[in-house]
Amino acid sequence: MNRSLTKTIYLFALFNLCCFSAKGQNTTDATQSGSMPFPKGEKIESANFTGSAWLHMLVSSDTTFNTSIGNVTFEKGARTNWHYHPGGQLLLVTSGKGRYGEKGKTVRELKKGDVIKCTPNTIHWHGAAPDSELSHIAIGTNLSKGAVVWMEPVSDEEYKMK
Structure with missing residues (x-):
């Protein structure tokens, strides 16, 4: 076999080894994180939450x-106060099930794909x-307000579905 062909085969094999290795690693990482599109982030230490929640800021x-964007993950039963x-808020549900309540209204069930405009x-x-x-x-909007x-x-x- 000539030297050029051997080198080409070697590079092709190395390329495939790297690609398949990386592909397997990504699948494992996605499985371990529950296929969440963004990192869970740091645990929120605040009296403004009941239960545990985590935050990963995407845009400060x-x-x-004039906006902030963060990925927020709540454990089962956890919620904000x-x-x-003042400038409004948008919520884009990316995984799991949840609840949303407004003063004077019935609590709304949330699911993946829901968009809430506060x-x-x-x-x-x-x-x-x-x-x-x-x-x-x-998404915190109009933060200058x-x-x-x-x-x-x-x-x-109040948390219970009515």
């Missing part, structure tokens, strides 16, 4: 985009269902 607030955003100053809460984790992308205003915890009675 800046003057160019009542709160509102208009400015709407008092609300969101979190996981009792039997499922929930992950969503939280002010930071989130946190209120009291959501009671177990």
